[in-house]
Amino acid sequence: NALTGSPGDCLPCPCPDRTTCAQVPETGDVVCTNCPTGQRGVRCELCDDGFYGNPLGWGGKVQPCVRCECNGNVDPNAVGVCDPMTGRCLKCLGHTTGDHCEKCRSGYYGNALANELNPERKCKPCACNVAGTSGSPNDCHPDTGKCVCWSHVTGRDCGQCETGYFNLQPSLGCEMCNCNPIGSSS
Amino acid sequence: RPTPDPNVSPLPPGSHILFAQSGKIEYIPLEGHSLKKNEAKTALHLPNHSDQSSRSLRSDLFPAVLNLCSPEGIAVDHLGRNVFWTDSMKDRIEVSSLDGSQRRVLINTDLVNPRAILTDPTNGYIYWADWNRDAPKIEMAYMDGTNRRVLAKDDLGLPNGLTYDPQTSLLCWADAGTHKVECMNPQQRGRRQLMEGIQYPFGLTTDGKNLYYTDWTRGAVVVVDRYARREVDEFQPQKRTRLYGIATAHAHCPSGQNYCSTN
Structure with a gap:
């Protein structure tokens, strides 16, 4: 707030790469408005949909955003297929399961990593x-x-x-x- | 060659195109039916789920944010003051009042990947699309979930986007599998193709004259003239990430009445 007349009126944006921010008038919260590519969130602390990592290193070490690895067992037309922080796959298909859709679900057998276009054929009942x-x-x-x-x-x-x-x-x-x-x- | 329809009503001032991208909702003002691209701005930053306090705050304000898995489509009936949404993990369509109360499940059978949903408030209908790769379809029902009917199920791929123009009673969809935009009058059936060879549509909306769709491959909002049946403009945001839902916002809601507004 530049109108109060004190030296601390204008503070640097708490955003990576000196990107812009804005203050929400009702709450006073500061949000980053131009996060670097692949990042989102109030402080650009999250990865974009389909990516995971810890770009600001909150509560741990910095991990740049990388594409989620679900072994081809998620649908490319789906959204929110993985957890943006841990990379755990959330929408495994074809009776696969595991953090990376790498194994067959209980009650099914086969090779969840097989090079097979039809996911239903990887894990059979x-x-x-x-x-x-x-x-x-x-x-x-x-x-x-x-x-x-x-x-x-x-x-x-x-x-x-x-x-x-x-x-x-x-x-x-x-x-x-x-x-x-x-x-x-x- | 179809002639431009002279009955296209001019848009009231203050109309905007809104679209979602990477935790934000952006808006582009419309002047006539053209995008004022140099006036595009961010309308809303969405609190995100790494921030637990904002999440609980929102569930105080709107209890229906609880117990959602993958809500991918949302539509408002401004006459009945209700909101409808699809959930592609729970495989159902739900409804609640605009304040989040009175929540209930409308449809929970024969849904696999429901995504786009919209309302026709004047006639009391909802329409939705399911991009189930094994059996994609476009359906409609009354706003209470009864009288459910399949409108299209053949020659569909990934019908991601759906929009309805009350002026012409045309329901149109954008398909990322067939790479087409097609339209139909839901009461008369009979499909007609509007565009082909488009890239990867996700969201779709209309202002009566143009169709606007977000495209995952192009990372852009693409504008198609419905009557000339060709692309007339595109808007590419600076940020190069996927664009999701898109909507037309008018300065005023059209007035009217339906059975949800009366009881």
Whole structure:
């Protein structure tokens, strides 16, 4: 305020690179009006949408704004895909999860980092065979998709009996064939 | 070749184009239907979420800012004094009074990426666009959420921007997937293409004669003459970051009545 007539009337703007600022008349708050490219916020302390960092080093060391890394698992038409301070991805697609959408969500398996245009193909549902699995149908190995099978049950989804076994029954698994070795051809 | 419509009403003085960019809302005055680009200024600096005190202050003033995930579109019914918004994470459309009270969910089914939303206060309709990559669509409903109808679902890509001109009853959208601007009269259906080969539209608005859209690739507000069907001007802010929503602000709201203003 240049009208009070004291030496401290005009103070330098608390903004990076000597950029301009303005004072909100009602509250007296000072906001920066021309933040450097890629920065925003009252004091230019935040990164633009899609970028993260700590350009002023508030509460830590200075980290310039860099593009968020979500491993291609966020939609380029989406807004606010990541946290502007931590870079944590907030809108992972195709059943991916993690701070950088780098792994498959619980209940899915595959490679979230695969070079695959269709995100739905990266992480596939566990879909374990209800009869053959001793765990939940959504419980499988995150990479291989192998479900937890009852005894003598096999296959990725626990949908088949081991050789020499038959009759897959819920909660029981597969029965031994018990063929007479004399009468059998194998 | 379409002739310019002689019935385009002149804009009242004091009209502006507003657009959002990087935590700010900028405005450009309109004179006639031209942008007074050298008078563009910042209208509003938005308090940001690194500042917790301003956030709680705002939720005191307007309780509806609580419990939002990704609100990407907002529209006001100035006759009913209500505000409608889309949330693309919660996949729903909500409404509240302008003071934030009386909040409720209007629509929460068959939404994936709802973004643009607008009102037709005189007729009591809302329109919105969903840019769901698997099944994009443009829909309408009454302001109470009933009588929901799909207006367009074929040959759409990423319909980011949507605008309605009450003078001509035309709903227009800007599509970043098909790179087109198309229009339709929602009561008569039948689509017509207004522009093609545009780059990456995000927000869209109209003043009756021109369409104005923000473009992510060009980092500009692009002005299209609706009747000549060609680009007539552009405004590129100094700051080179993405431009988001855009709106036309008139000095006075058109008067009228709808069922939300009467009960």
